[in-house]
Amino acid sequence: xxxxxxxxxxxxxxxxxxxxxxxxxxxxxxxxxxxxxxxxxxxxxxxxxxxxxxxxxxxxxxxxxxxxxxxxxxxxxxxxxxxxxxxxxxxxxxxxxxxxxxxxxxxxxxxxxxxxxxxxxxxxxxxxxxxxxxxxxxxxxxxxxxxxxxxxxxxxxxxxxxxxxxxxxxxxxxxxxxxxxxxxxxxxxxxxxxxxxxxxx
Amino acid sequence: xxxxxxxxxxxxxxxxxxxxxxxxxxxxxxxxxxxxxxxxxxxxxxxxxxxxxxxxxxxxxxxxxxxxxxxxxxxxxxxxxxxxxxxxxxxxxxxxxxxxxxxxxxxxxxxxxxxxxxxxxxxxxxxxxxxxxxxxxxxxxxxxxxxxxxxxxxxxxxxxxxxxxxxxxxxxxxxxxxxxxxxxxxxxxxxxxxxxxxxxxxxxxxxxxxxxxxxxxxxxxxxxxxxxxxxxxxxxxxxxxxxxxxxxxxxxxxxxxxxxxxxxxxxxxxxxxxxxxxxxxxxxxxxxxxxxxxxxxxxxxxxxxxxx
Numbered sequence: 001x002x003x004x005x006x007x008x009x010x011x012x013x014x015x016x017x018x019x020x021x022x023x024x025x026x027x028x029x030x031x032x033x034x035x036x037x038x039x040x041x042x043x044x045x046x047x048x049x050x051x052x053x054x055x056x057x058x059x060x061x062x063x064x065x066x067x068x069x070x071x072x073x074x075x076x077x078x079x080x081x082x083x084x085x086x087x088x089x090x091x092x093x094x095x096x097x098x099x100x101x102x103x104x105x106x107x108x109x110x111x112x113x114x115x116x117x118x119x120x121x122x123x124x125x126x127x128x129x130x131x132x133x134x135x136x137x138x139x140x141x142x143x144x145x146x147x148x149x150x151x152x153x154x155x156x157x158x159x160x161x162x163x164x165x166x167x168x169x170x171x172x173x174x175x176x177x178x179x180x181x182x183x184x185x186x187x188x189x190x191x192x193x194x195x196x197x198x199x200x201x
Numbered sequence: 202x203x204x205x206x207x208x209x210x211x212x213x214x215x216x217x218x219x220x221x222x223x224x225x226x227x228x229x230x231x232x233x234x235x236x237x238x239x240x241x242x243x244x245x246x247x248x249x250x251x252x253x254x255x256x257x258x259x260x261x262x263x264x265x266x267x268x269x270x271x272x273x274x275x276x277x278x279x280x281x282x283x284x285x286x287x288x289x290x291x292x293x294x295x296x297x298x299x300x301x302x303x304x305x306x307x308x309x310x311x312x313x314x315x316x317x318x319x320x321x322x323x324x325x326x327x328x329x330x331x332x333x334x335x336x337x338x339x340x341x342x343x344x345x346x347x348x349x350x351x352x353x354x355x356x357x358x359x360x361x362x363x364x365x366x367x368x369x370x371x372x373x374x375x376x377x378x379x380x381x382x383x384x385x386x387x388x389x390x391x392x393x394x395x396x397x398x399x400x401x402x403x404x405x406x407x408x409x410x411x412x413x414x415x416x417x418x419x420x421x422x423x424x425x426x427x428x429x430x431x432x433x434x435x436x437x438x439x440x441x442x443x444x445x446x447x448x449x450x451x452x453x454x455x456x457x458x459x460x461x462x463x464x465x466x467x468x469x470x471x472x473x474x475x476x477x478x479x480x481x482x483x484x485x486x487x488x489x490x491x492x493x494x495x496x497x498x499x500x501x502x503x504x505x506x507x508x509x
Contacts, residue, residue: 015248019241026240030232035225040233047232048240055244126228129221148222179221180213 007067010058018055025068026051029075036079036145038134046082050075076150080160083138132182140175147172272439272487276494279432426505433498440491443484450481 001020009017029050034043054074061070133141146152146160158168457474464470 015245018244022237022240022244026232026237027229030236031228031230034230043230044233044236044239047236048243051240052244052247055247123228125221126225129225130228130230133225144222149226176215176218179218183213183218 003067004063007058007061007063010055011061018058021067022051025071028068029071032072032075032149033079035130035133035149036076036083036142038130038136038141042082046079047075050078053078072150076146080142083142086138129179132179135182136175136178140171140178143168143171144175272442275435276439276491279435280494282428282432426502429498429502429505433495433502436491436495436498440488440495443488443491447481447484447488450477450484453477454481 001017003021003024006017006020010021026047030043030047033046033050034040037043037046050071054071057074061067065073133144136144142161143157146157147154152160154165154168154172158165161168454474454477457470457477461467461470461474
């Protein structure tokens with residue numbers, strides 16, 4: 001059935017028509033949610049919340065933008081709301097140093113990411129990047145997703161997040177450097193594993 | 202950032218990182234198994250809940266709050282009674298819309314006023330003739346007929362042409378005209394020529410047969426003391442019922458509040474509590490309205506007492 005017809009029927013409260021729309025767009029919604037949230041559990045929740053919100057406000061959809069874009073905006077907003085709230089509650093910086101008896105050490109989070117070697121396939125590379133982004137501090141992840149995934153300008157991001165342009169630029173820069181650091185660290189680890197393997201052989 | 206670190210990071214070019222990020226941005230992630238089913242389940246349960254809530258709203262006055270519906274209906278009916286009576290021009294005891302003895306129609310009174318002006322006579326009773334077409338067709342009043350009536354002043358016989366309209370009758374009425382008694386007209390007039398029931402709301406009516414006749418205004422707008430008393434009782438009963446309900450609600454609210462302190466995350470309980478609080482507000486508002494009505498009725502009762 002035509003998407004426009006499905007939208008019209010959904011606006012009249014036809015749940016079956018809306019289910020068809022869900023089938024068409026759930027992957028897109030889930031993808032956005034996952035990229036923002038960084039894990040499947042939160043992504044599932046956010047994607048569901050976004051679809052429910054879309055159903056409740058489909059009456060206000062006037063077709064000025066594509067339905068997918070409208071749905072994507074709802075999803076992004078839902079995720080951003082949750083992430084902003086979380087930031088107010090818990091702020092853990094990857095840059096913070098952990099004080100120990102022997103002195104202070106840089107905080108490191110356990111990575112579930114596979115080594116670069118294992119990510120030769122495109123999908124695996126994507127997963128690798130996603131894992132790194134998922135471990136990132138939320139305020140960096142948000143700017144990175146808004147910039148790289150949604151393609152917003154620095155000014156737009158600053159306006160969306162109610163912060164200065166300098167803050168946005170700084171966060172994006174730090175997020176990118178963080179990614180580079182992680183990749184380098186993984187490369188080094190891979191190098192030492194390879195040399196150890198060679199020695200064994 | 203330390204120089205060494207900068208150099209290390211330089212090993213990965215921005216272009217390489219951009220390419221990596223672009224790949225990541227373009228990639229779609231498949232939702233886990235059961236995601237669609239769970240989403241639809243949530244949507245359907247939400248829809249059902251909304252429907253139920255809408256149903257509850259519709260049945261607000263039909264379901265749990267039947268007593269409220271009854272009270273509202275009673276108040277409405279009671280409020281309407283005086284208005285309806287006002288429209289009919291009578292009280293419950295006087296439902297007849299017809300002209301009562303000694304009463305005149307508005308048109309008749311107008312004619313009388315004009316006649317009075319023309320005649321400049323102070324001692325004539327209000328005329329009851331030559332107003333409507335039917336009246337115009339009323340039998341000719343003769344000197345003999347009218348002389349039979351004791352309460353009329355007769356100086357000259359009056360002969361009015363039957364076809365003449367009201368104005369011409371009024372204009373052509375001589376000085377010292379004869380004004381016949383109401384009864385005379387009523388007896389002589391054709392059945393179809395009865396005066397139209399348009400009552401004057403302005404004029405006081407005389408006491409007939411020793412019984413106090415309230416004015417049309419009084420009969421229409423101010424209900425009888427008996428009626429008002431009934432209204433008052435009804436309002437007070439409704440207030441009593443509402444007050445009982447408010448007490449019950451307040452108890453429930455206190456219980457729910459206590460329960461919520463133990464289970465702060467219980468959303469259902471919170472919703473119930475909100476609903477109860479809303480209900481309480483409605484009751485309080487209703488009581489305010491009823492108290493206003495009671496005050497109004499008491500004032501009317503006082504007015505009625507004063508009038509008597």
